[in-house]
Amino acid sequence: MKIIETKNLHKTYNSTQVPVHAVNGIDLSIEQGEFTAIVGPSGSGKTTLLNLIGGLDDPTEGEIFVNEVNIGNLSNKEVIDFRLKNIGFVFQAYNLIPVLTARENVEFIMQMQKRNKKEREARAIEMLESVGLGDRVNSRPAKLSGGQQQRVAVARALASKPKFILADEPTANLDSKSTENLLNIMHELNKKENITFIFSTHDQRVVNQARRIITIEDGKIKEDKEQ
Amino acid sequence: MELIKIAWRNIWRSKTRSMVVILAVTFGMLGGGFSTAVMLGAVDRRVDKAINNESAHFQVHQDGYLENPEPGLFMTDVQAMINEFKQKDFVSGVSNRLLVNAMMQSPHNTSGATVNGINPAQEKQVSSLHENLVEGTYFEADKNNQVVISKSTAEKLKLNVRSKMVLTFQDKEGNLTGGAFRVAGIFNTSNKAFDEMNVFVLRKDLESLTGFSENQTHEIAVLFEDNDDLKERTAGLKDITPERLDARNWKELNPELGMMSMMTEKYLSYLVAIILFALAFGIINTMLMAILERKKELAMLKAIGMNEGKIRIMIVWETLFLTAIGSLAGLAINQALVMWLGKAGINLAAFSEGMESFGFGSVIYPSINGTFYLQIVALVILTALVASIFPIIRASKMKPAEILSSN
Numbered sequence: 001m002k003i004i005e006t007k008n009l010h011k012t013y014n015s016t017q018v019p020v021h022a023v024n025g026i027d028l029s030i031e032q033g034e035f036t037a038i039v040g041p042s043g044s045g046k047t048t049l050l051n052l053i054g055g056l057d058d059p060t061e062g063e064i065f066v067n068e069v070n071i072g073n074l075s076n077k078e079v080i081d082f083r084l085k086n087i088g089f090v091f092q093a094y095n096l097i098p099v100l101t102a103r104e105n106v107e108f109i110m111q112m113q114k115r116n117k118k119e120r121e122a123r124a125i126e127m128l129e130s131v132g133l134g135d136r137v138n139s140r141p142a143k144l145s146g147g148q149q150q151r152v153a154v155a156r157a158l159a160s161k162p163k164f165i166l167a168d169e170p171t172a173n174l175d176s177k178s179t180e181n182l183l184n185i186m187h188e189l190n191k192k193e194n195i196t197f198i199f200s201t202h203d204q205r206v207v208n209q210a211r212r213i214i215t216i217e218d219g220k221i222k223e224d225k226e227q
Numbered sequence: 228m229e230l231i232k233i234a235w236r237n238i239w240r241s242k243t244r245s246m247v248v249i250l251a252v253t254f255g256m257l258g259g260g261f262s263t264a265v266m267l268g269a270v271d272r273r274v275d276k277a278i279n280n281e282s283a284h285f286q287v288h289q290d291g292y293l294e295n296p297e298p299g300l301f302m303t304d305v306q307a308m309i310n311e312f313k314q315k316d317f318v319s320g321v322s323n324r325l326l327v328n329a330m331m332q333s334p335h336n337t338s339g340a341t342v343n344g345i346n347p348a349q350e351k352q353v354s355s356l357h358e359n360l361v362e363g364t365y366f367e368a369d370k371n372n373q374v375v376i377s378k379s380t381a382e383k384l385k386l387n388v389r390s391k392m393v394l395t396f397q398d399k400e401g402n403l404t405g406g407a408f409r410v411a412g413i414f415n416t417s418n419k420a421f422d423e424m425n426v427f428v429l430r431k432d433l434e435s436l437t438g439f440s441e442n443q444t445h446e447i448a449v450l451f452e453d454n455d456d457l458k459e460r461t462a463g464l465k466d467i468t469p470e471r472l473d474a475r476n477w478k479e480l481n482p483e484l485g486m487m488s489m490m491t492e493k494y495l496s497y498l499v500a501i502i503l504f505a506l507a508f509g510i511i512n513t514m515l516m517a518i519l520e521r522k523k524e525l526a527m528l529k530a531i532g533m534n535e536g537k538i539r540i541m542i543v544w545e546t547l548f549l550t551a552i553g554s555l556a557g558l559a560i561n562q563a564l565v566m567w568l569g570k571a572g573i574n575l576a577a578f579s580e581g582m583e584s585f586g587f588g589s590v591i592y593p594s595i596n597g598t599f600y601l602q603i604v605a606l607v608i609l610t611a612l613v614a615s616i617f618p619i620i621r622a623s624k625m626k627p628a629e630i631l632s633s634n
Contacts, residue, residue, distance in 0.1 A: 047632050056530055057628040077534065084532025091631055095527035099236035104229075109531055111229050156531075168631070 002068075003164055003196055004030040004053055009062035011048050011219075022048040023059070024219030030164075033194040035187065037201050037210035045219040046200035047168055053198070054087050054166045055079045067163055084112055088157030090167035094149040096141040102128055102152045103137040109160045127155035131185050147178025154186065164196035171203045183209050230537060234544035237517070245549060248513045252553025253560070255506045256603070259499040260561035264593035265573065270491045271594055273417075273587050274454075274477075277484055279355040280416045282477045283322070283448035284457070285464055290473045292445060293480075296341075298327055298397050301443045302472060309447060311467045317451050317460055320352025324446040325433050329396035329405075331376075331426065333384035340380065340426050342394055344433030353450040356414055356427070363388035363412035372432050373411035377422030381413050388413060394426070399438040406436050417588035496602055503606050506550075507614040514546055514618040525622055526630035539619050546615040547608070554607045558600065565593045 011023040022045045030036060038046045051057040052064060055071050064071050066086060074082055083089075096105050106124040115123075128137050131151040141149050150170060157165050167186075171179040187209055189195050199206055207213060215223040238245045278284055287308070292300040305323070312321050325344030330337060347366045351357055356375075357365040366373050374392065376384075386392055388410050395405035408428060416422055434441065451460060461476040468474040478485030518525065525538060572590040 051628040051632070054530070056631070057626075080529070080532055080534050083530065089527075089530050091527060091530075093523065095523055095631070097233065097524060097528075099233055099240060108229060112532055112537070160532075 001032040002029050003032045003034075003066065004028070004198075005065040006053070007063045007065075009049075009052060009064065010060045011045075011052060011057065012060045021219045023052060025062075026216075026219070026221055028214070028221065028224075030196065030198065032163075033190065033196055034212055035190045035197050035210055036212040036214060037199045037207050038214045038216060039201060039207055040216035040222070042202075044216045046216055048219075049216065050166050050168050050198065050200050054089065055083050084109070084160065086163045088160060088162035088165040090150070090153050090157050090165060090170045092169040092172045094141070094146070094153050094173075096149055096152055096156070098141050101138045101140055102133060102144065102155075105141070105152055106156045106159045109156055113160060123159055124155075127159045128152070130158070130189070131155045132181070145178065147174050147181060150174060150178070150182055151185065154182065158189065158195070162195075164198060167197060167199045169201055169203075170199065171201065171206055176205070179203065179205055230541045231544055234541050235548060237521075237541075238545050238548050241517070241520075244513055244516070248509055248549050249553040249556070251509050252506050252550055253557040255502045256499075256554045256557025257561050257564075259495075259502040260558055260595070260599075260603070261564060261593070262498060263495040263599060264561065264565045264569075264595040265591055266491055266495060267595060267599075268569070268593040269587050269591045270488055272592060274484055274488055276417055276588065277481060278450070278454070278477050280359065281354075281418065281421050282480050283320075283353045284451040284454075285449040285461060285474065285476050286480055287447040287449075287468055287472050287474045288445065290471055293473060293475075296326065296328065296445075298399060298437065298445075299401065301325075301399075301439065301445050302447070303443050305444060305447060305472075306442070308467060308469065312447075312449055312464060315460075315463065317453075317456075318449055319452050320349070320450045322346070322349040322353040322448045323430075323444045324350075324448060325430050325437070325439055325443075326445040327396040327433065327437060329394045329426075331380065331384060332393040332395065333386050333390070335385040336383055338380065338383055338423075340424055342396060342433065343425060343427045344430040345427055346430050350427075353448045356416070359414045359416050360412045361415045363410065365412050366429060367411055370409075370411075371429075372406055372408045373429060374408035375412040375414060375427040376410055377425070378413050378415040379419060379422045380426065381410070383423070386410050394428070396437070398436070399443075404436055406432070408432075495599075499603060500606055503550075503610040506553075507610050510546060510549055510610070510614040511617050513549065514542065514614065515621060517545070518542070518618045518621050522625055522630050526625055526627040529625070530627040530631060535623060538622055539615075542618050542622060543612065543615045546618070547611040550607050550611040550614065554603065558603060562595070565595050568593050 006026055006028045009023055009026040010021065013020040013022055026049060038049060040046050048057065052059050059072065071079060071082060097108065100108060103124045106127055107120045110120040110123060125137060128134055131154050133148060133151055136144060136148060144152065171182060174182065183206060186197055190197055199210065201207065212226050214221060289300040289302045309321050309323065312318055322345060327342050329340055329342045331340050361378055365375060376386065381387065384392060390410045391407055392410065393405055393407050395403065398404045449464065457476055457478065465474045528538065569592050572592050574590050576589050578589065
């Protein structure tokens with residue numbers, strides 16, 4: 001089942017005198033349950049493509065369909081709500097709320113979805129246990145290692161029951177053990193629960209785990225292969 | 228609820244920065260609140276003294292007397308009206324005064340004053356003058372031609388208790404008359420102008436010298452149990468008063484006092500508003516710094532689906548907490564000071580002469596009322612809302628894609 005489709009996607013930045021074509025005519029489709037890595041050199045357009053798919057940025061040209069919904073036709077408010085209900089995000093810098101505990105961080109997104117307290121608490125603990133942090137639910141981010149924080153971020157992304165997860169360089173700040181641990185968790189979730197993961201990455205360890213690798217250069221797809 | 232929790236915890240992320248703002252608000256509110264309490268205390272006391280020593284709450288005169296106090300403008304047959312006044316449960320006393328303008332003479336000096344012919348038993352029910360005696364007595368029984376004068380008159384005319392003085396005035400028919408009086412007591416209120424312009428004699432002595440009868444009077448003064456419901460009570464007494472007479476309450480008799488009371492309250496509200504307005508800039512600065520420091524976090528919240536409305540509410544709560552903590556602390560200290568100094572008083576004896584010339588006592592008892600605190604709560608909420616506008620605008624302009632992609 002097709003979950004994401006982009007048609008003739010362009011994103012051009014005009015902040016300097018010379019326009020920069022960060023994404024330059026990308027046609028792409030991603031199926032439910034894929035474990036896909038988007039790779040390419042710095043400045044190739046990986047993060048811009050992820051931002052466009054996630055509705056964080058508007059394309060200059062082209063269309064993006066998520067679950068057959070053209071997100072270009074949605075208002076700002078609708079896009080925010082759409083993200084809340086359909087997309088999970090994992091960022092390079094973890095970006096947890098430092099004043100909340102691990103459990104509260106995971107619960108927070110469900111509170112925005114207006115789920116009841118009992119359900120929120122149970123699911124937050126379930127998600128944290130699934131990423132191996134059942135014993136750290138009451139720790140604040142400052143008390144967790146980088147790898148643990150990123151696992152909380154994954155738990156948070158999963159808690160909202162998204163259609164897919166966009167992870168922008170999720171292992172860039174992690175040591176090799178934490179990277180391996182995190183990748184194993186995400187791989188398990190992908191296999192067991194058929195959750196779609198899309199990564200932008202430079203990390204060869206992530207690339208090795210991915211089943212589909214899309215290489216981007218100068219805003220265009222250079223190679224799209226399965227392994 | 229979660230937003231309030233986050234907002235509360237957020238303000239303690241940078242404890243020093245938040246404490247600086249909170250302390251600024253605390254001292255600002257303490258300054259504003261204490262100034263208010265001192266000024267309201269001084270004005271309230273001035274009003275209280277004016278009512279209890281000078282005008283009482285309500286007075287009745289012959290029409291035109293207040294504009295032109297001629298001895299011939301007297302009231303007659305007022306006993307029925309006085310009896311009706313006394314039947315009102317809020318009336319604590321009624322005094323029936325005979326007034327004449329006089330020249331006071333001593334062997335050393337002369338001066339002008341109004342002679343108040345009073346019945347001491349009645350007068351004690353409407354005036355606290357007898358409590359302000361600094362020497363002598365408030366009239367001795369069975370003695371004629373006694374006079375009670377103020378300390379400033381005594382100093383001016385170089386008189387002591389038992390000294391003799393001559394009062395010269397017009398009689399009922401407009402003829403010049405007078406008499407020798409012996410000083411029975413010397414009083415001192417905090418209003419120098421009142422003290423210099425008033426002397427008190429027994430009404431029966433004045434009646435015999437001026438030819439007025441027991442049934443004729445210039446002024447009826449009525450004191451109420453308290454200062455509440457002035458408008459309604461005044462209206463009730465005016466209904467009883469015959470139309471030919473001029474009935475006024477203390478605010479109408481002393482419009483400058485009523486105006487001072489109202490103006491002080493308004494002025495003090497503006498003072499506190501200006502203090503909060505100035506503090507708002509400090510709060511805005513702190514909040515802007517906090518927002519810029521947390522831009523990645525805010526961008527993340529927007530990215531994962533937190534709408535603008537919730538981000539705005541979170542910022543408003545943070546601003547409100549900063550403002551409210553400082554305000555509550557400032558007002559709590561203020562209230563403690565007011566409770567202490569409201570009993571002990573602030574002694575400004577060094578400035579007593581200057582203050583008394585404006586009718587203020589040299590000891591000020593700060594006081595504050597519940598309305599002031601309600602106004603402050605409203606102003607604090609308004610300040611927090613105003614101070615959160617700029618941080619909200621800054622947060623609204625943040626684009627998650629740009630911020631999350633930057634290092």
